[in-house]
Amino acid sequence: xxxxxxxxxxxxxxxxxxxxxxxxxxxxxxxxxxxxxxxxxxxxxxxxxxxxxxxxxxxxxxxxxxxxxxxxxxxxxxxxxxxxxxxxxxxxxxxxxxxxxxxxxxxxxxxxxxxxxxxxxxxxxxxxxxxxxxx
Numbered sequence: 001x002x003x004x005x006x007x008x009x010x011x012x013x014x015x016x017x018x019x020x021x022x023x024x025x026x027x028x029x030x031x032x033x034x035x036x037x038x039x040x041x042x043x044x045x046x047x048x049x050x051x052x053x054x055x056x057x058x059x060x061x062x063x064x065x066x067x068x069x070x071x072x073x074x075x076x077x078x079x080x081x082x083x084x085x086x087x088x089x090x091x092x093x094x095x096x097x098x099x100x101x102x103x104x105x106x107x108x109x110x111x112x113x114x115x116x117x118x119x120x121x122x123x124x125x126x127x128x129x130x131x132x133x134x135x
Contacts, residue, residue, distance in 0.1 A: 001058065001061050001063060001065065001067065001113075001114070002058070002077060002111055002113035003054050003055075003057035003058035003060075003061050003111070003112055003113075004054060004057065004109065004110070004111045004112075005050050005051070005053035005054035005056075005057055005107065005109075005110050006107065006110075007046055007050045007107070007108045007110045008084060008107045008108075009052075009084050009085070009105050009107070010046045010084070010105060010106045010107070010108055011049070011103070011105055012042065012043045012046065012104075012105075012106055013104040013106065014081050014082070014083045014084075014104060014106045016041065016042070017047065017081040017106045017108060018081045018120075019041065019043070020036070020039060020041050020043045020044050020047050021037060021047060021079045021080065021081050021108070023035055023036075023039065023074050023094070023109075024036065024047070024051065024079060025068050025076055025078075025079045026075065026076060026077075027075070027076055027103050028072065028074065028075055028076075028115070029051060029054070029055050029071060029074035029075065029076055030071055030072055030074075032051050032076050033048055033051055033052060033055075036048035036051065037110055041093040046108060047079075047108055047110075049077065050108050050109075050110045051110050051112070053076060053110075054110045054111065054112045055071055055112060055133065056111055057073075058074055059071070063105070073114050073115050074112045074114060074115070075112065075113060075114070075115045076077065076110060076111070077111050077112065077113040078111035079109070079110045079111070080109055081106050081107070081108050081109075082106070082107040082109070083104065083105075083106065083107070084105035084106055084107050085105055086102050086103065086104050086105065086120075087103040087104075087105070088101070088102060088103075088104075089101040089102075089103060093108065100115070
């Protein structure tokens with residue numbers, strides 16, 4: 001059962017957040033949290049919180065469905081960063097001019113799902129691949 005978590009309007013540029021998200025895509029969820037905890041990038045903290053929230057959402061979904069839950073079996077199946085609204089500010093420059101500063105925001109989305117078993121991967125490998133987003 002897959003679970004999703006999203007953090008919106010995060011004050012980090014999407015390009016910097018995508019560098020961090022690329023580190024964890026496809027990893028086990030617990031390994032992704034450990035990787036993000038020690039990553040030097042500033043964007044790793046909000047991404048780590050989103051991954052932990054997705055794990056917690058998976059736990060709640062499993063409890064409601066009456067299924068057993070194992071956080072070690074979860075994999076980051078999807079992780080992507082979309083651009084949020086840009087805050088526009090002005091900075092004074094020489095000779096009375098002003099220049100524009102763009103403060104970019106991000107929407108970070110992480111989806112965790114149970115790791116596919118070897119039998120399921122062997123029978124439906126080609127049928128389960130998704131088209132579209134490659135990130």
